[in-house]
Amino acid sequence: MGGGTTGARPGLWAGQEGLQIVRLNAGTVHSLPADVIRPSYAVAEQKCGIVHLGIGAFHRAHQAEYTDLAMSQGDRDWRICGVSLRSAGVRNQLEPQDGLYTVTQKSAGAAKTSLVGSIAQVLVAPENPEAVVAALASADTHIVTLTVTEKGYCQGAGGALDETNEAVATELAGGDPASIYGYLAQAMERRKAAGLGALTLLSCDNLAQNGKQLERLLLAFLERSNPELAAWCAANCTFPSSMVDRIVPATTGKDLDLLAERLGVRDEGAVFTEAFSQWVIEDVFAGARPKWENAGAQLVQDVHPYETAKLRMLNGAHSAMAYLGLERGLVFVHEAMQHDAIRQLVGRLMRVEAASSLSPAPGQDLAGYADRLKERFDNPALEHRLVQIAMDGSQKIPQRWLETLAFHQQDGGDCPALLEALASWIVHVRGGSANVNDPMAGRLAQLWSEEGMAGIVPALVGRGGMFASSYIADEPTISHLQRLVAARSD
Incomplete structure (x- = not known):
């Protein structure tokens, strides 16, 4: 079925043999098949209680679905005002559909589709920054959630706030908001002036201790731009x-x-x-919150064991498959898992190298988690592209790989799988025929040009290297990595 508009009537789509298909919206929901799961609440009657920064596919398949399910279980007034910090794509998808969309679970069996009604609107920040600030400052807003990816936190060397980042520098100079910090700062100033407090800022990004990282970076921004507001934020906001x-x-x-x-x-x-689907949340909210636990979320006192296992085992394995698979000309995760050498490396990475670096919570079964990950990676219905996972590697590998390498450096353990993956990433970021989608792509290519084959490894993970704050390889490891990189570059 084609995806082009017919040109005759808005909202209709041309299908096979002239079939006309209407766009999903509040007026066409009644025509959905009976097996589509629908919200049990009156969607249009619910107020927004959440602003989400960085609305994209992951948020719609995760936090927005949990919120929809919580309202279907009886919660009310927790719809979401989504914010796109860059493009209008999601707004253009959802606005003609009254915010409605579907989530389809793909598996070897029959697909399961649910209609989600939790997103009330999508704002495009560059088009209307004032509307974003107003939404964040609204008395109805109790929670701000974020999926802005690792690079959205604008961290520089050593994890400090990168004040040379173009958006951050503009904001610190008094310019219009362009990063999460500028929008949050302006909204907090209004909340402070209006006597509003009790705001929860909930990071959902793949960063170790993501709440603490968000708190540290936001307070650093505020202390630099408005110390009085920094004190207000510390007293009135929580960062689970x-x-x-x-x-x-x-x-x-x-x-x-x-x-x-x-x-x-x-x-x-x-x-x-x-x-x-899994969502583990530190139970430190500043005020009201949805009953996400009714939708399956886990509210705990300490998220660290769960997030570290996910970062090092799932995300670490994903990144390894991405670079090891791409260098072999593979396209999808399930294809990488069918490759004997990659499958063996991924198994060792998860079960031996990553799992042994962790201190699990009581009852947390890391062997069972690895078994479940293998099943998920093997699912051919998902068609998860390796190139998608390979994006922004410079922002991901410190927490996915380098922390594990640093741990085993202290206990004398070997990490051959992680070193193979790291060598593949180093060759990947050299560029050439590879399309390197990374915020540091230019700097990494320049480093390759300056250091060459003999110097690239120590320039990255040696003493004084680019990633020295996360991991400093010893001389035998540097030599081994250089041999692995050279073998891939022949």
């Missing part, structure tokens, strides 16, 4: 850490076409994911 886990591949045109044929309506905002 959380661990989020669900594999959400990029949606393809083929996905949308097949879904339209099955549903009888066209959903441009549809997301596709696996059945597995």
